[in-house]
Amino acid sequence: MTEAGSATIESLSGDRPSRRPLEIFAALFVAAGLVYLFHLGANALGASEAYSAWAAAKPGVGAIVRTPVLHDPGKQVFYYVVLHYYTQIFGLSEISLRSMSAIFSLMTLALVFALGCEMFDESTALAAAAMWAFNPLAVVFAHTARMYPMLIAIALAHLLMLLRVRSRPSIMGGIGCGILGAAMPYTHMAGLLILGAEGAILLRDLSRGKRDTIAWMAIVLAIALFLPYLPVAIRQSQDLIYGHWLDYLGPPYNYPLAGKLAAGLVAAGATSWLVFGRTVERDGDEPLRVLVAWIGLPALAFIVGSVILHPMFNPRYLSPGIAASSLLIAAAIGAWSAKWRNLLAAGFVVACLIMLPFARSKPQPWRDLAGQVAGGGASEPVFFESGFISNANTANVPNGGFPFGYYSVPFDYYFKGTNPRIVIPGFDAAAARMTIGERVSAASGGWLVSWKDRDGVKSELPDANRFRVVETYRQPHLAIYRITAIK
Structure with a gap:
């Protein structure tokens, strides 16, 4: 063989993409699927999952749209609509409800790999997928009938499409x-912040002389398609401003004005650097900066x-960025040392697999109740x-949240009996105490399902001289009491 022919063969062999990363990813995908589908129906639905089932069981899209508007502010409709049609085929069992989340979680894993290939290379993509596949958070999302796996998958798919039309417009x-x-x-209002971060990314391109016409068109189209729902979103936001300060997010912090101004200036400075700061990457597309902006803003x-x-901060709202963080970590370590990136990715997988048995959520009490x-x-x-589910400082503030009782939905998912369901005002302990005493006396027994802590619920419980009260279950924001009349 001539020297020129040998060089040609070596060149062709070097240009041919390796099948090994793809084969390893396929094995990883199958293993993750087994983990995501394992014991989907083992635990009872949580309260939020029961709301997903409740919304999905509505007779049509119109009723589904009204559900978050009237009864569960802050929840967007797309997940409920998709789940509605999915459960029409597969039913409303725990396995069926959660299996859709498992499917979207597998889609997320494939999208992490695809994004890694688009932004970096196959080895980086494989390391990132491995770090996300068995992450306890990814497994929890896959086992939960809520909108977050769908949100992550849609957000990553959108980012992938945006990067492609940014570099190859169509x-x-x-x-x-x-x-x-x-x-x-x-799917979730946090998506508006992701669109804002993507706008910042395109603004940086514009400042560097790159127009990204099709990419800008995509962002404008996304906003235009959301505009018809904007009045509903504004009304929900008003409920959230009122409801969430009663909810788990808590009352406003009393930071001094100087502290608030400092926080605003730091945020403005960080955003300005991401948009207008000097280039530090060799790659003209600046994939690391793109990820930092998409995750961080x-x-x-x-x-x-x-x-x-x-x-207003809750890690679940940042779930797309958390999934994308595996790409950022893999790429950043890989830029320093590919060997250490691969070793750390493998070690992280082993650590996650060890942690999984201990990372399961607590079983919910609704079947037992x-x-x-x-x-x-x-x-x-x-x-x-x-x-609204309240903290101790605001539990007695009158409000119109969940007029049927927040926990009646998960209870009714499991209990089909004829026992009276009685709603008591969570913000009026005296009225609640009177109602409980009268109805339990007439029936000789009853049950109280409360979102209050022990001190908060104490004023609702009837006279200890006439009634026996036993706390049968307690976890944060949920307690169950057995109440019987003393004869």
Whole structure:
């Protein structure tokens, strides 16, 4: 063989993409699927999951749209609509409800790999996918019938499409990107912050002389498609401003004005550097800066909003960025040492697999409660507190949240008996105490399902001289009491 022929063969062999990363990813994908699908129906649905089932069981899209508007502010409709049609085929069992989340979680894993290939290379993509596949948070999302796995998958798919139309513009790609962009806020309002971060990324391109016409068109299309829902979103936001300060997010922090101004200036400075700062990467597309902006700007908005307005930060809202962080970590370590990146990715997988048995969520009590209520007699009432789930400082503030009682939905998913369901005002302890005493006296027994702590619920419980009260279950924001009349 001539020297030139040998060089040609070596060149062709070097240019041919390696199948090994793809084969390893396929094995990783199958293993992750087994983990995501394992014991989907083992635990009872949580309260939020029961709301997903409740919304999905509505007769049509119109009723589904009204559900978060009237009864569960802050929840967007797209997940409920998709789940509605999914459960029409597969039913409303725990396995069916959660299996859709497992499917979206597997889609997320494939998208992490695809994004890694688009932004970096196959080895980086494989390391990132490995770090996300068995992350306890990814497994929890896969096992939970909520919108977050869908939000992560849609957000990553949108980012992938945006990067492609940014580098290889096409009208159809821009339209698809815009539709995916609109799907994000229709799934969760945090999607609006992701669109804002993507706008900042495109603004940086514009400042460097790159127009990104199709990419801008996609962002504008996403916003235009969301505009018809904007009045509903504004109304929900008003409920959230009122409801969430009663909810788990807590009352506003009393930071001094100087502290709030400092937080705003730090956020403005960080954003300005990401958009207008000098280039530090050799790659002209700046993939690391893109990831930092896409992950960091929504998180920064939540943090600064929590300081200036009231607490609004919850890690679940940043779930797309958390999944994308595996790409950022793999790429950053790989830029330093590919060997250490691969070793750390493998070690992280082993650590996650060790942690998984200990990372399961606590079993929910609704199956057991349904059995206990059924055994107590059909005349015994079950009491639920109306109002937003409150902390101790705001539990007595009148409000119109969850007029049917927040925990009646998970209870009714499991209990089909005829026992009276009685709503008591969570913000009026005296009225609740009187109602409980009267109805339990008439039936000789009853149950109270409360979101209050022990001190908060004490004023609702009837006279200890006339009634025996036993706390049968307690976890944060949930307690169950068995109440019987003393004869």
